[in-house]
Amino acid sequence: MLAVVDEQMNEKKEWEPKVLAFCCNWCSYAGADAAGLERRQTPPTIRVIRVMCSGRIDPAFVLMGFLEGADAVLITGCHIGDCHYVDANYKTRNRFEFLKEFVDELGLEPERLRLEWISASEGAIFADMVKEVTENVKKVGPSPFRKSWKK
Amino acid sequence: MGTCYLAWATDEKIRRRAANGGFVTAALVAALENGLLDAVVVVKKEDVYEGIPTVTSAPEVVVESAGSLHAVPVNLTKFVVEFYKDEKNKGKKIGLPVKPCDARGIIEQAKRQQLDINDIYLVGLNCGGTLHPLNLREAAAEVYGIDPDAVVKEEIKAGKLFLTLQSGEERECKIEELEKKGYGRRDSCKMCITKIPTMADLACGNWGVLKGEEATFVEVLTGKGEALLKNALENGYIKVKEASEKSLEVRERIKNAMVKLAEEWWEKLDAVKELTRDERLKFYVETLRLCINCGACRTVCPVCACDDAAKCVSMHDERDDYVISMYNVIRLLHLMDSCIGCGQCEDVCPVDIPLTFIHRRFAERMQRKLNYMPGMNVSEKPPFYEAELQWHDIL
Numbered sequence: 001m002l003a004v005v006d007e008q009m010n011e012k013k014e015w016e017p018k019v020l021a022f023c024c025n026w027c028s029y030a031g032a033d034a035a036g037l038e039r040r041q042t043p044p045t046i047r048v049i050r051v052m053c054s055g056r057i058d059p060a061f062v063l064m065g066f067l068e069g070a071d072a073v074l075i076t077g078c079h080i081g082d083c084h085y086v087d088a089n090y091k092t093r094n095r096f097e098f099l100k101e102f103v104d105e106l107g108l109e110p111e112r113l114r115l116e117w118i119s120a121s122e123g124a125i126f127a128d129m130v131k132e133v134t135e136n137v138k139k140v141g142p143s144p145f146r147k148s149w150k151k
Numbered sequence: 152m153g154t155c156y157l158a159w160a161t162d163e164k165i166r167r168r169a170a171n172g173g174f175v176t177a178a179l180v181a182a183l184e185n186g187l188l189d190a191v192v193v194v195k196k197e198d199v200y201e202g203i204p205t206v207t208s209a210p211e212v213v214v215e216s217a218g219s220l221h222a223v224p225v226n227l228t229k230f231v232v233e234f235y236k237d238e239k240n241k242g243k244k245i246g247l248p249v250k251p252c253d254a255r256g257i258i259e260q261a262k263r264q265q266l267d268i269n270d271i272y273l274v275g276l277n278c279g280g281t282l283h284p285l286n287l288r289e290a291a292a293e294v295y296g297i298d299p300d301a302v303v304k305e306e307i308k309a310g311k312l313f314l315t316l317q318s319g320e321e322r323e324c325k326i327e328e329l330e331k332k333g334y335g336r337r338d339s340c341k342m343c344i345t346k347i348p349t350m351a352d353l354a355c356g357n358w359g360v361l362k363g364e365e366a367t368f369v370e371v372l373t374g375k376g377e378a379l380l381k382n383a384l385e386n387g388y389i390k391v392k393e394a395s396e397k398s399l400e401v402r403e404r405i406k407n408a409m410v411k412l413a414e415e416w417w418e419k420l421d422a423v424k425e426l427t428r429d430e431r432l433k434f435y436v437e438t439l440r441l442c443i444n445c446g447a448c449r450t451v452c453p454v455c456a457c458d459d460a461a462k463c464v465s466m467h468d469e470r471d472d473y474v475i476s477m478y479n480v481i482r483l484l485h486l487m488d489s490c491i492g493c494g495q496c497e498d499v500c501p502v503d504i505p506l507t508f509i510h511r512r513f514a515e516r517m518q519r520k521l522n523y524m525p526g527m528n529v530s531e532k533p534p535f536y537e538a539e540l541q542w543h544d545i546l
Contacts, residue, residue, distance in 0.1 A: 058462070059484055060462055060466050060477065060480075060481050060484070063477070063480045063481070063484065064466070064477060067471075067473040067474065067475065067477070067480070068473075094534070094535070095535070097520075098484060098487055098488070098517065098535060099484075101487065101513075101516055101517050101520065102483070102484050102487065102513065105431075105512060105513050105516060106431075106432060106435060107428045107429060107430075107431040107432025107433075107435065108432070109428070144429070144432055145473075145474060
Protein backbone atom coordinates (compact mmCIF):
# COMPACT_ATOMS: atom_id res chain seq x y z
CA MET A 1 0.00 0.00 0.00
CA LEU A 2 2.80 2.39 0.90
CA ALA A 3 4.32 1.82 -2.51
CA VAL A 4 1.01 2.75 -4.10
CA VAL A 5 0.81 5.96 -2.06
CA ASP A 6 4.36 6.81 -3.02
CA GLU A 7 3.61 6.16 -6.68
CA GLN A 8 0.50 8.30 -6.62
CA MET A 9 2.24 11.18 -4.92
CA ASN A 10 5.41 11.19 -7.02
CA GLU A 11 4.10 11.12 -10.51
CA LYS A 12 6.98 11.54 -12.93
CA LYS A 13 5.51 14.52 -14.72
CA GLU A 14 7.29 16.48 -17.40
CA TRP A 15 8.55 19.87 -16.18
CA GLU A 16 6.15 22.67 -16.98
CA PRO A 17 7.38 26.23 -16.79
CA LYS A 18 5.73 28.70 -14.47
CA VAL A 19 5.19 32.09 -16.07
CA LEU A 20 4.30 34.99 -13.82
CA ALA A 21 2.32 37.72 -15.57
CA PHE A 22 1.58 41.16 -14.18
CA CYS A 23 -1.50 42.57 -15.92
CA CYS A 24 -2.88 46.05 -15.58
CA ASN A 25 -6.53 46.32 -14.64
CA TRP A 26 -7.63 48.44 -17.59
CA CYS A 27 -6.00 46.95 -20.66
CA SER A 28 -4.00 43.77 -20.41
CA TYR A 29 -6.16 42.06 -17.75
CA ALA A 30 -9.16 42.73 -19.96
CA GLY A 31 -7.02 41.49 -22.86
CA ALA A 32 -6.40 38.22 -21.02
CA ASP A 33 -10.13 38.04 -20.37
CA ALA A 34 -10.80 38.61 -24.06
CA ALA A 35 -8.49 35.74 -24.92
CA GLY A 36 -10.70 33.52 -22.78
CA LEU A 37 -13.95 34.88 -24.22
CA GLU A 38 -12.68 34.30 -27.73
CA ARG A 39 -11.90 30.71 -26.67
CA ARG A 40 -8.25 30.93 -27.60
CA GLN A 41 -6.04 28.18 -26.26
CA THR A 42 -3.58 29.60 -23.72
CA PRO A 43 -0.96 27.35 -22.13
CA PRO A 44 -1.75 26.65 -18.47
CA THR A 45 1.72 27.86 -17.51
CA ILE A 46 0.63 31.41 -16.81
CA ARG A 47 -0.10 32.87 -13.36
CA VAL A 48 -1.74 36.27 -13.58
CA ILE A 49 -1.41 38.97 -10.97
CA ARG A 50 -3.72 41.90 -11.51
CA VAL A 51 -2.45 45.34 -10.62
CA MET A 52 -4.23 48.65 -11.11
CA CYS A 53 -1.57 49.95 -13.46
CA SER A 54 1.66 48.68 -14.96
CA GLY A 55 3.28 51.66 -13.25
CA ARG A 56 2.58 49.91 -9.96
CA ILE A 57 4.94 47.09 -10.88
CA ASP A 58 8.04 47.79 -8.89
CA PRO A 59 11.13 46.11 -10.36
CA ALA A 60 11.49 44.53 -6.92
CA PHE A 61 8.26 42.56 -7.50
CA VAL A 62 9.68 41.14 -10.70
CA LEU A 63 12.95 40.22 -9.03
CA MET A 64 11.06 38.62 -6.16
CA GLY A 65 9.15 36.58 -8.72
CA PHE A 66 12.43 35.29 -10.10
CA LEU A 67 13.83 34.56 -6.66
CA GLU A 68 10.66 32.64 -5.80
CA GLY A 69 11.33 30.43 -8.79
CA ALA A 70 9.36 31.89 -11.70
CA ASP A 71 10.75 30.65 -15.01
CA ALA A 72 9.63 33.80 -16.78
CA VAL A 73 8.04 37.09 -15.81
CA LEU A 74 5.81 39.07 -18.12
CA ILE A 75 5.01 42.72 -17.61
CA THR A 76 1.97 43.89 -19.54
CA GLY A 77 0.14 47.17 -19.66
CA CYS A 78 -1.75 49.62 -21.83
CA HIS A 79 -0.18 50.88 -25.02
CA ILE A 80 1.99 53.96 -24.69
CA GLY A 81 -0.34 56.95 -24.70
CA ASP A 82 -3.36 54.88 -23.63
CA CYS A 83 -2.53 54.65 -19.95
CA HIS A 84 -5.49 55.17 -17.66
CA TYR A 85 -3.22 57.20 -15.44
CA VAL A 86 -1.85 59.38 -18.26
CA ASP A 87 1.91 58.70 -18.12
CA ALA A 88 2.46 55.82 -15.73
CA ASN A 89 3.43 53.29 -18.38
CA TYR A 90 6.29 55.56 -19.38
CA LYS A 91 7.69 54.78 -15.96
CA THR A 92 7.13 51.08 -16.58
CA ARG A 93 9.04 51.31 -19.83
CA ASN A 94 11.86 53.16 -18.14
CA ARG A 95 12.12 50.66 -15.30
CA PHE A 96 12.00 47.81 -17.73
CA GLU A 97 15.18 49.10 -19.36
CA PHE A 98 16.87 48.80 -15.98
CA LEU A 99 15.37 45.38 -15.29
CA LYS A 100 16.44 44.05 -18.66
CA GLU A 101 20.06 45.04 -18.06
CA PHE A 102 19.91 43.76 -14.51
CA VAL A 103 18.56 40.35 -15.40
CA ASP A 104 21.08 39.99 -18.21
CA GLU A 105 23.99 40.96 -15.97
CA LEU A 106 22.84 38.66 -13.18
CA GLY A 107 23.03 35.72 -15.55
CA LEU A 108 19.40 34.93 -16.37
CA GLU A 109 18.49 34.43 -20.01
CA PRO A 110 16.84 37.51 -21.61
CA GLU A 111 13.94 35.28 -22.75
CA ARG A 112 12.76 35.08 -19.17
CA LEU A 113 11.67 38.71 -19.01
CA ARG A 114 9.29 40.40 -21.38
CA LEU A 115 7.38 43.65 -21.64
CA GLU A 116 4.34 43.76 -23.86
CA TRP A 117 1.64 46.35 -24.40
CA ILE A 118 -1.75 44.68 -24.75
CA SER A 119 -5.07 46.49 -25.12
CA ALA A 120 -8.44 45.18 -23.93
CA SER A 121 -9.34 43.91 -27.39
CA GLU A 122 -6.08 42.13 -28.13
CA GLY A 123 -6.95 38.70 -26.78
CA ALA A 124 -5.23 37.04 -29.71
CA ILE A 125 -1.99 38.86 -29.04
CA PHE A 126 -2.14 37.90 -25.38
CA ALA A 127 -2.65 34.21 -26.18
CA ASP A 128 0.12 34.22 -28.77
CA MET A 129 2.52 35.93 -26.40
CA VAL A 130 1.93 33.38 -23.64
CA LYS A 131 2.43 30.57 -26.12
CA GLU A 132 5.63 32.07 -27.44
CA VAL A 133 7.09 32.76 -24.00
CA THR A 134 6.25 29.25 -22.81
CA GLU A 135 7.97 27.73 -25.84
CA ASN A 136 11.03 29.93 -25.40
CA VAL A 137 11.31 29.13 -21.72
CA LYS A 138 10.96 25.41 -22.42
CA LYS A 139 14.00 25.75 -24.66
CA VAL A 140 16.17 27.43 -22.01
CA GLY A 141 15.03 25.15 -19.20
CA PRO A 142 13.96 25.70 -15.60
CA SER A 143 15.01 28.83 -13.79
CA PRO A 144 18.22 28.44 -11.81
CA PHE A 145 16.39 30.01 -8.87
CA ARG A 146 13.97 27.07 -8.56
CA LYS A 147 13.58 25.84 -5.01
CA SER A 148 15.46 22.62 -5.72
CA TRP A 149 18.55 24.70 -6.38
CA LYS A 150 18.68 25.91 -2.82
CA LYS A 151 20.84 24.39 -0.11
CA MET B 152 37.21 74.35 -19.09
CA GLY B 153 37.51 77.07 -16.48
CA THR B 154 40.26 79.63 -15.99
CA CYS B 155 43.45 78.14 -14.62
CA TYR B 156 45.86 79.71 -12.16
CA LEU B 157 48.90 78.82 -10.16
CA ALA B 158 48.26 79.95 -6.60
CA TRP B 159 50.14 79.82 -3.32
CA ALA B 160 49.51 80.92 0.24
CA THR B 161 51.24 84.07 1.47
CA ASP B 162 51.41 82.65 4.99
CA GLU B 163 54.70 80.82 5.49
CA LYS B 164 53.20 78.51 8.15
CA ILE B 165 50.42 77.27 5.88
CA ARG B 166 52.82 76.76 2.99
CA ARG B 167 55.07 74.58 5.12
CA ARG B 168 52.28 72.41 6.50
CA ALA B 169 50.37 71.96 3.25
CA ALA B 170 51.11 69.51 0.48
CA ASN B 171 51.91 72.04 -2.23
CA GLY B 172 51.48 75.78 -2.17
CA GLY B 173 48.79 75.72 0.52
CA PHE B 174 46.12 77.32 -1.64
CA VAL B 175 43.26 75.14 -0.37
CA THR B 176 43.98 75.86 3.29
CA ALA B 177 44.53 79.57 2.67
CA ALA B 178 41.31 79.92 0.66
CA LEU B 179 39.25 78.17 3.35
CA VAL B 180 40.84 80.21 6.15
CA ALA B 181 40.22 83.42 4.20
CA ALA B 182 36.58 82.48 3.62
CA LEU B 183 36.10 81.71 7.31
CA GLU B 184 37.73 84.89 8.54
CA ASN B 185 35.86 87.13 6.10
CA GLY B 186 32.42 85.63 6.66
CA LEU B 187 32.02 83.91 3.30
CA LEU B 188 31.66 80.59 5.10
CA ASP B 189 30.11 79.70 8.46
CA ALA B 190 32.06 76.50 8.91
CA VAL B 191 34.57 74.23 7.24
CA VAL B 192 34.58 70.44 7.25
CA VAL B 193 38.06 69.01 7.61
CA VAL B 194 39.49 65.59 8.33
CA LYS B 195 41.41 65.94 11.56
CA LYS B 196 44.55 63.86 11.54
CA GLU B 197 44.95 61.37 14.39
CA ASP B 198 47.86 59.53 12.85
CA VAL B 199 48.82 58.38 9.35
CA TYR B 200 46.10 55.73 9.36
CA GLU B 201 43.29 57.56 11.10
CA GLY B 202 41.41 60.82 10.59
CA ILE B 203 38.13 62.10 11.95
CA PRO B 204 35.81 64.41 9.99
CA THR B 205 35.14 67.56 12.00
CA VAL B 206 33.09 70.70 11.49
CA THR B 207 34.93 73.76 12.64
CA SER B 208 34.76 77.54 12.46
CA ALA B 209 38.24 78.00 13.93
CA PRO B 210 40.86 78.92 11.30
CA GLU B 211 43.66 77.36 13.36
CA VAL B 212 41.97 73.92 13.18
CA VAL B 213 41.80 74.27 9.40
CA VAL B 214 45.50 75.15 9.28
CA GLU B 215 46.32 72.19 11.53
CA SER B 216 44.55 69.76 9.21
CA ALA B 217 46.43 70.97 6.12
CA GLY B 218 48.22 68.36 4.06
CA SER B 219 46.93 65.20 2.48
CA LEU B 220 45.82 62.00 4.16
CA HIS B 221 46.01 59.29 1.56
CA ALA B 222 45.37 56.42 3.95
CA VAL B 223 42.07 57.78 5.28
CA PRO B 224 39.59 56.84 2.56
CA VAL B 225 36.64 58.55 4.22
CA ASN B 226 33.77 59.89 2.17
CA LEU B 227 32.40 63.13 3.61
CA THR B 228 28.99 62.98 1.92
CA LYS B 229 27.04 61.29 4.70
CA PHE B 230 28.82 63.48 7.25
CA VAL B 231 27.60 66.61 5.46
CA VAL B 232 24.07 65.18 5.15
CA GLU B 233 24.03 64.48 8.91
CA PHE B 234 25.27 68.02 9.53
CA TYR B 235 22.34 69.53 7.65
CA LYS B 236 19.83 67.22 9.35
CA ASP B 237 20.35 69.25 12.51
CA GLU B 238 17.71 72.00 12.50
CA LYS B 239 20.11 74.70 13.74
CA ASN B 240 22.53 74.08 10.87
CA LYS B 241 19.94 74.68 8.13
CA GLY B 242 21.08 77.32 5.67
CA LYS B 243 24.64 77.51 6.97
CA LYS B 244 27.31 78.00 4.36
CA ILE B 245 30.05 75.41 4.58
CA GLY B 246 33.16 74.73 2.59
CA LEU B 247 35.17 71.58 2.37
CA PRO B 248 38.06 70.07 0.49
CA VAL B 249 36.71 67.15 -1.54
CA LYS B 250 37.99 64.26 -3.58
CA PRO B 251 36.04 63.70 -6.82
CA CYS B 252 33.99 60.94 -5.13
CA ASP B 253 33.06 63.25 -2.22
CA ALA B 254 31.91 65.90 -4.67
CA ARG B 255 29.92 63.42 -6.72
CA GLY B 256 28.28 62.02 -3.59
CA ILE B 257 27.29 65.49 -2.40
CA ILE B 258 25.85 66.35 -5.81
CA GLU B 259 23.84 63.10 -5.84
CA GLN B 260 22.47 63.95 -2.39
CA ALA B 261 21.54 67.43 -3.65
CA LYS B 262 19.61 65.78 -6.50
CA ARG B 263 17.70 63.83 -3.85
CA GLN B 264 16.84 67.01 -1.90
CA GLN B 265 18.95 66.06 1.12
CA LEU B 266 20.91 69.30 1.00
CA ASP B 267 21.13 72.56 -0.94
CA ILE B 268 24.14 72.62 -3.21
CA ASN B 269 24.23 76.44 -3.12
CA ASP B 270 25.18 76.28 0.57
CA ILE B 271 28.22 74.11 -0.05
CA TYR B 272 31.53 75.30 -1.45
CA LEU B 273 33.34 72.32 -2.91
CA VAL B 274 37.09 72.79 -3.11
CA GLY B 275 37.98 69.84 -5.30
CA LEU B 276 41.29 68.05 -5.07
CA ASN B 277 42.83 66.09 -7.89
CA CYS B 278 42.91 62.51 -6.78
CA GLY B 279 45.11 59.70 -8.02
CA GLY B 280 43.69 57.35 -5.43
CA THR B 281 43.57 56.57 -1.75
CA LEU B 282 45.05 53.73 0.27
CA HIS B 283 43.33 51.42 2.71
CA PRO B 284 44.90 51.95 6.16
CA LEU B 285 45.20 48.22 6.91
CA ASN B 286 46.73 47.64 3.53
CA LEU B 287 49.26 50.43 4.09
CA ARG B 288 50.21 48.96 7.48
CA GLU B 289 50.91 45.62 5.86
CA ALA B 290 52.85 47.28 3.06
CA ALA B 291 54.96 49.22 5.56
CA ALA B 292 55.92 46.01 7.30
CA GLU B 293 56.34 43.79 4.25
CA VAL B 294 57.66 46.05 1.50
CA TYR B 295 59.31 48.93 3.37
CA GLY B 296 60.47 46.71 6.23
CA ILE B 297 59.57 49.21 8.94
CA ASP B 298 57.31 49.25 11.97
CA PRO B 299 53.89 50.55 10.80
CA ASP B 300 53.39 52.47 14.03
CA ALA B 301 56.64 54.38 13.57
CA VAL B 302 55.39 56.08 10.40
CA VAL B 303 54.61 59.74 11.05
CA LYS B 304 54.02 61.05 7.53
CA GLU B 305 53.09 59.70 4.12
CA GLU B 306 53.27 61.51 0.84
CA ILE B 307 52.61 60.57 -2.77
CA LYS B 308 54.74 62.34 -5.33
CA ALA B 309 55.49 61.48 -8.95
CA GLY B 310 54.13 57.94 -8.69
CA LYS B 311 56.08 57.14 -5.52
CA LEU B 312 54.83 56.61 -1.99
CA PHE B 313 57.10 58.18 0.63
CA LEU B 314 56.89 57.11 4.26
CA THR B 315 58.64 59.24 6.91
CA LEU B 316 59.74 57.62 10.17
CA GLN B 317 59.86 59.20 13.61
CA SER B 318 63.62 59.52 13.24
CA GLY B 319 63.10 61.67 10.16
CA GLU B 320 64.32 58.95 7.84
CA GLU B 321 62.40 58.77 4.55
CA ARG B 322 61.66 55.56 2.63
CA GLU B 323 60.20 55.41 -0.86
CA CYS B 324 58.66 52.83 -3.14
CA LYS B 325 57.00 53.08 -6.54
CA ILE B 326 53.23 52.69 -6.36
CA GLU B 327 53.38 50.52 -9.45
CA GLU B 328 55.65 48.09 -7.60
CA LEU B 329 53.44 48.14 -4.51
CA GLU B 330 50.44 47.29 -6.64
CA LYS B 331 52.25 44.40 -8.26
CA LYS B 332 52.69 42.94 -4.79
CA GLY B 333 49.01 43.36 -3.94
CA TYR B 334 49.35 46.57 -1.93
CA GLY B 335 48.81 50.14 -3.00
CA ARG B 336 45.60 51.94 -3.83
CA ARG B 337 42.13 50.59 -3.11
CA ASP B 338 40.45 48.69 -5.92
CA SER B 339 37.84 51.38 -6.42
CA CYS B 340 40.57 54.01 -6.86
CA LYS B 341 42.52 51.83 -9.26
CA MET B 342 39.53 51.70 -11.62
CA CYS B 343 38.24 55.25 -11.05
CA ILE B 344 38.36 57.52 -14.09
CA THR B 345 37.29 60.78 -12.39
CA LYS B 346 40.71 62.06 -11.48
CA ILE B 347 40.05 65.81 -11.74
CA PRO B 348 36.93 67.03 -9.87
CA THR B 349 35.35 68.99 -12.73
CA MET B 350 31.99 68.82 -10.92
CA ALA B 351 33.28 70.80 -7.91
CA ASP B 352 33.66 74.58 -7.62
CA LEU B 353 37.44 74.58 -7.77
CA ALA B 354 39.80 71.86 -8.93
CA CYS B 355 43.13 72.02 -7.14
CA GLY B 356 46.24 69.88 -7.18
CA ASN B 357 49.88 69.63 -8.06
CA TRP B 358 49.39 68.25 -11.54
CA GLY B 359 50.61 70.96 -13.86
CA VAL B 360 52.93 72.54 -11.31
CA LEU B 361 56.33 72.58 -12.97
CA LYS B 362 59.61 71.66 -11.34
CA GLY B 363 60.97 74.32 -8.99
CA GLU B 364 57.60 75.96 -8.45
CA GLU B 365 55.86 75.67 -5.10
CA ALA B 366 52.24 76.33 -5.92
CA THR B 367 48.81 74.79 -6.31
CA PHE B 368 47.30 74.46 -9.75
CA VAL B 369 43.76 75.84 -9.51
CA GLU B 370 40.99 75.58 -12.06
CA VAL B 371 37.99 77.82 -11.36
CA LEU B 372 34.84 76.01 -12.43
CA THR B 373 31.85 77.86 -11.00
CA GLY B 374 30.78 81.20 -9.57
CA LYS B 375 31.16 79.87 -6.04
CA GLY B 376 34.71 78.85 -6.84
CA GLU B 377 35.45 82.28 -8.22
CA ALA B 378 34.07 83.88 -5.05
CA LEU B 379 36.40 81.76 -2.92
CA LEU B 380 39.44 82.66 -5.00
CA LYS B 381 38.57 86.34 -5.22
CA ASN B 382 37.98 86.58 -1.48
CA ALA B 383 41.34 85.01 -0.68
CA LEU B 384 43.14 87.11 -3.26
CA GLU B 385 41.63 90.48 -2.33
CA ASN B 386 42.31 89.95 1.35
CA GLY B 387 45.91 89.00 0.71
CA TYR B 388 45.84 85.36 1.76
CA ILE B 389 47.11 84.06 -1.55
CA LYS B 390 49.05 85.13 -4.61
CA VAL B 391 48.22 83.91 -8.08
CA LYS B 392 49.59 83.90 -11.57
CA GLU B 393 48.05 82.72 -14.80
CA ALA B 394 48.90 79.10 -15.59
CA SER B 395 51.19 78.74 -18.59
CA GLU B 396 50.44 76.67 -21.67
CA LYS B 397 53.03 74.21 -20.51
CA SER B 398 51.48 73.56 -17.14
CA LEU B 399 48.08 73.02 -18.72
CA GLU B 400 49.66 70.53 -21.04
CA VAL B 401 51.45 68.70 -18.21
CA ARG B 402 48.23 68.46 -16.19
CA GLU B 403 46.30 67.11 -19.15
CA ARG B 404 49.03 64.57 -19.83
CA ILE B 405 49.06 63.30 -16.22
CA LYS B 406 45.27 63.06 -16.22
CA ASN B 407 45.18 61.12 -19.47
CA ALA B 408 47.86 58.74 -18.24
CA MET B 409 45.92 58.12 -15.02
CA VAL B 410 42.65 57.52 -16.88
CA LYS B 411 44.36 55.10 -19.24
CA LEU B 412 45.83 53.25 -16.27
CA ALA B 413 42.39 53.11 -14.64
CA GLU B 414 40.89 51.59 -17.77
CA GLU B 415 43.61 48.97 -17.81
CA TRP B 416 42.94 48.19 -14.16
CA TRP B 417 39.23 47.78 -14.85
CA GLU B 418 40.07 45.18 -17.49
CA LYS B 419 42.41 43.44 -15.06
CA LEU B 420 40.09 43.49 -12.05
CA ASP B 421 37.05 42.39 -14.01
CA ALA B 422 37.03 38.76 -12.88
CA VAL B 423 33.60 38.08 -14.34
CA LYS B 424 34.37 39.16 -17.91
CA GLU B 425 35.57 35.75 -19.08
CA LEU B 426 32.78 33.75 -17.45
CA THR B 427 29.76 32.30 -19.22
CA ARG B 428 26.25 33.30 -18.26
CA ASP B 429 25.75 30.39 -15.86
CA GLU B 430 29.13 30.83 -14.26
CA ARG B 431 28.42 34.51 -13.79
CA LEU B 432 25.19 33.74 -11.96
CA LYS B 433 27.01 31.22 -9.82
CA PHE B 434 29.69 33.80 -9.00
CA TYR B 435 27.13 36.41 -7.92
CA VAL B 436 25.11 33.92 -5.88
CA GLU B 437 28.10 32.46 -4.12
CA THR B 438 29.70 35.83 -3.40
CA LEU B 439 26.55 37.53 -2.17
CA ARG B 440 25.54 34.51 -0.10
CA LEU B 441 28.24 35.52 2.38
CA CYS B 442 26.21 38.63 3.24
CA ILE B 443 25.17 38.79 6.89
CA ASN B 444 22.59 41.57 6.32
CA CYS B 445 24.35 44.06 8.59
CA GLY B 446 23.37 47.02 6.41
CA ALA B 447 26.72 48.77 6.74
CA CYS B 448 27.09 49.26 2.97
CA ARG B 449 23.78 51.10 2.87
CA THR B 450 24.72 53.30 5.81
CA VAL B 451 27.96 54.56 4.29
CA CYS B 452 26.77 54.67 0.68
CA PRO B 453 27.12 58.33 -0.39
CA VAL B 454 24.29 58.17 -2.91
CA CYS B 455 21.71 56.38 -0.75
CA ALA B 456 19.15 58.84 0.56
CA CYS B 457 16.28 56.62 1.70
CA ASP B 458 15.47 56.50 5.40
CA ASP B 459 14.62 53.37 7.42
CA ALA B 460 11.58 52.71 5.24
CA ALA B 461 13.85 52.08 2.25
CA LYS B 462 12.73 49.36 -0.14
CA CYS B 463 15.90 47.36 0.23
CA VAL B 464 15.22 47.01 3.96
CA SER B 465 11.43 46.82 4.09
CA MET B 466 11.14 44.23 1.32
CA HIS B 467 13.84 42.08 2.83
CA ASP B 468 13.03 39.23 5.17
CA GLU B 469 15.70 36.87 6.35
CA ARG B 470 13.19 34.02 6.56
CA ASP B 471 12.72 34.17 2.78
CA ASP B 472 15.88 32.14 2.25
CA TYR B 473 16.40 33.33 -1.32
CA VAL B 474 19.67 32.49 -3.00
CA ILE B 475 20.39 36.21 -3.25
CA SER B 476 18.63 38.29 -0.63
CA MET B 477 16.13 40.97 -1.63
CA TYR B 478 18.38 43.48 0.13
CA ASN B 479 21.26 42.84 -2.24
CA VAL B 480 19.08 42.54 -5.31
CA ILE B 481 17.29 45.84 -4.69
CA ARG B 482 20.47 47.66 -3.79
CA LEU B 483 22.19 46.45 -6.94
CA LEU B 484 19.22 47.54 -9.03
CA HIS B 485 18.82 50.95 -7.43
CA LEU B 486 22.48 51.79 -7.76
CA MET B 487 22.61 50.96 -11.46
CA ASP B 488 22.03 54.58 -12.39
CA SER B 489 23.71 56.21 -9.42
CA CYS B 490 26.74 54.21 -8.28
CA ILE B 491 29.78 56.50 -8.32
CA GLY B 492 32.24 53.70 -7.58
CA CYS B 493 33.68 55.23 -4.42
CA GLY B 494 34.29 51.86 -2.75
CA GLN B 495 32.96 52.79 0.68
CA CYS B 496 30.72 49.70 0.74
CA GLU B 497 33.64 47.37 0.25
CA ASP B 498 35.68 49.15 2.94
CA VAL B 499 33.06 48.57 5.60
CA CYS B 500 31.88 45.10 4.55
CA PRO B 501 32.60 42.77 7.49
CA VAL B 502 32.72 39.69 5.27
CA ASP B 503 34.80 41.28 2.51
CA ILE B 504 32.40 40.90 -0.40
CA PRO B 505 33.99 42.65 -3.42
CA LEU B 506 31.07 45.09 -3.54
CA THR B 507 32.78 47.87 -5.51
CA PHE B 508 33.46 45.52 -8.34
CA ILE B 509 29.98 43.94 -8.31
CA HIS B 510 28.23 47.32 -8.20
CA ARG B 511 30.46 48.61 -10.99
CA ARG B 512 29.63 45.56 -13.13
CA PHE B 513 25.91 46.33 -12.87
CA ALA B 514 26.19 50.12 -13.00
CA GLU B 515 28.81 50.45 -15.72
CA ARG B 516 26.71 48.87 -18.47
CA MET B 517 23.58 50.89 -17.59
CA GLN B 518 25.44 54.19 -17.25
CA ARG B 519 27.24 53.58 -20.51
CA LYS B 520 23.97 52.74 -22.25
CA LEU B 521 22.28 55.89 -20.95
CA ASN B 522 25.43 57.94 -21.51
CA TYR B 523 25.02 59.25 -17.98
CA MET B 524 27.55 59.77 -15.23
CA PRO B 525 26.07 60.27 -11.77
CA GLY B 526 27.23 63.14 -9.60
CA MET B 527 28.56 65.33 -12.39
CA ASN B 528 25.78 67.89 -12.66
CA VAL B 529 23.00 68.83 -10.23
CA SER B 530 20.53 69.52 -13.03
CA GLU B 531 20.72 66.01 -14.49
CA LYS B 532 17.96 63.96 -12.86
CA PRO B 533 18.71 60.31 -12.04
CA PRO B 534 17.44 58.41 -15.12
CA PHE B 535 15.49 55.95 -12.99
CA TYR B 536 13.03 58.79 -12.25
CA GLU B 537 13.27 60.66 -15.49
CA ALA B 538 10.33 58.97 -17.23
CA GLU B 539 7.79 61.37 -15.81
CA LEU B 540 9.20 64.13 -17.99
CA GLN B 541 8.93 62.26 -21.24
CA TRP B 542 5.21 61.98 -21.76
CA HIS B 543 5.13 65.39 -23.39
CA ASP B 544 6.66 63.65 -26.40
CA ILE B 545 3.27 62.51 -27.62
CA LEU B 546 1.37 65.76 -27.20
